[in-house]
Amino acid sequence: MLSTMVGSFPKVAETRYGKGLIGAISRWQRKEIFDADLEQVCQTITRAVIQEQEEAGLDLLTDGQIRWEDLVTPLARKLEGFEIEGLTRYFDNNVYYRRPILMRAPVRKQPVFLSDYLFAKSCSAKPVKAVLPGPYSVVKLSEDRHYKRELPFLRRIAEILNEEARALAKAGAAFIQFDEPALGFGKPPIKQVVDAINVATEGVNAKTGLMTYFGSLDGQLQALQRCHVDQIGVDVVSDPKAISAVRRTKWTKELALGCLDARNTKLESVTELHALFDVVTKVLPADRLSVHPNCGLEFLPYEQARQKLNRLTEAVRRYC
Numbered sequence: 510m511l512s513t514m515v516g517s518f519p520k521v522a523e524t525r526y527g528k529g530l531i532g533a534i535s536r537w538q539r540k541e542i543f544d545a546d547l548e549q550v551c552q553t554i555t556r557a558v559i560q561e562q563e564e565a566g567l568d569l570l571t572d573g574q575i576r577w578e579d580l581v582t583p584l585a586r587k588l589e590g591f592e593i594e595g596l597t598r599y600f601d602n603n604v605y606y607r608r609p610i611l612m613r614a615p616v617r618k619q620p621v622f623l624s625d626y627l628f629a630k631s632c633s634a635k636p637v638k639a640v641l642p643g644p645y646s647v648v649k650l651s652e653d654r655h656y657k658r659e660l661p662f663l664r665r666i667a668e669i670l671n672e673e674a675r676a677l678a679k680a681g682a683a684f685i686q687f688d689e690p691a692l693g694f695g696k697p698p699i700k701q702v703v704d705a706i707n708v709a710t711e712g713v714n715a716k717t718g719l720m721t722y723f724g725s726l727d728g729q730l731q732a733l734q735r736c737h738v739d740q741i742g743v744d745v746v747s748d749p750k751a752i753s754a755v756r757r758t759k760w761t762k763e764l765a766l767g768c769l770d771a772r773n774t775k776l777e778s779v780t781e782l783h784a785l786f787d788v789v790t791k792v793l794p795a796d797r798l799s800v801h802p803n804c805g806l807e808f809l810p811y812e813q814a815r816q817k818l819n820r821l822t823e824a825v826r827r828y829c
Contacts, residue, residue: 510786510795511568512825515720515742515767516640516688517805518558518573519814530554530575551575552628559632561815566822569684570637572629574805578606580642580688581650585609588669589616590655599650600690600723602772602808609651611662617669620676627680639682643689643719644670644705645697660701667708678715686718687738690804693724693748699732706736716740722767722804723747730758739763745785746770746803752785756792764793767803769821774813782824800825 520530533550536542558573577583579599585591590613596605626639644667648659656662674685687709692702710717718740719733725748726733733741742765745751755764768785769777782800789798800821806814 510825510829511799512822513567513569513638513765513799513801514562514571514573514818515722515771515801515803515805516571516574516686517577517807518561518571518575519807519809519811520575555625555629556632559629559637562818563633563635565815565818566826567818568635569799570629570633570635571640572625572637574640574807576625579650580606580690581609581647582607584621584642584647585651587617587619587621589618590614591651600694602723604808606650611651611653611655613655615665615669617672621673623673623676623680626677626682630681636683638684638686638718639674639677640686640688641670641673641677641709643687643691644709645702646689646691649691649694659698663701663705664708667705670709671711671713674709674713674715674717678713682715684716684718685713686720686742688720688722690721690723692721692729693726693744697729699729703732703735706738710737718742718763718765720765726751726754728754730754734759734761736762740765740799742767742801744803752788755789758792760793760797763797763799764789765799765801768800769802769817771802771804771806771814771817772808774809776813776816776820779820779824779827782821783828786824786828795829 533547537547555572555575559570562570591609592612593607594610597608599606629637644663647666648663653662677685717738719736719738720742722744740763743751744767
């Protein structure tokens with residue numbers, strides 16, 4: 510059983526580096542510092558966040574997504590064809606993001622996340638996973654004024670993400686995660702989503718995972734086993750019925766279990782986590798299981814995020 514994060518770490522921290530990041534971004538927006546100065550701050554904070562994960566004892570690290578405003582904007586900003594406009598509510602959270610608007614066919618002229626990943630990888634001897642938005646979530650969180658049909662938009666984004674994933678794998682990313690929170694809302698066209706994930710992962714010489722969180726998968730877990738990924742993540746906190754769905758599913762993949770509430774400061778007990786582990790290890794052996802907070806930690810204050818990670822690794826250590 511391995512421990513990891515979904516991706517993000519709190520950016521607005523009451524202590525340590527959070528104020529430095531927000532201040533640097535504000536100065537950069539006012540053109541008081543240059544791009545290189547902001548990048549230096551981001552690198553310093555990324556290194557600190559990776560150290561936090563190492564100190565907590567996580568097995569698989571992320572870069573903390575310090576540069577990410579949200580799930581889709583970092584990708585859309587660097588693709589030709591998108592414009593970024595006003596604020597829109599992000600899923601069922603009391604936060605907002607700038608909705609990308611597709612004006613013409615999207616084109617990837619250069620790697621989007623590669624340099625950030627290479628820097629993060631250089632900061633630790635432990636494995637660092639690369640995180641990408643999933644194609645369906647990019648489509649659902651964007652406004653399409655070009656294709657005006659979901660399927661060609663979904664296919665093109667999957668192709669672009671495949672280019673990005675191949676570049677990351679070639680650079681040494683041992684694990685590439687695709688985030689698909691949009692699967693938990695509405696009635697996703699599951700066959701088309703599976704096809705898009707398979708396009709995104711085609712020829713990627715790395716371990717891959719599909720991470721779902723927020724909302725409810727509503728019977729989709731069995732269909733998602735057809736995705737050409739090694740691991741599927743399930744949030745059993747947001748959806749109380751998800752653990753029953755996990756038990757009913759015939760698993761052909763590894764399971765990533767979102768078992769800590771990353772939108773609540775209440776700290777879970779080791780006993781609570783072990784009870785969940787007991788249920789899941791009746792479905793899959795522990796060596797096919799990883800555990801993590803149910804979503805990114807950006808919704809938590811800094812100290813509570815640290816405590817959650819420490820509790821997670823403590824529970825894994827005492828269970829195994």
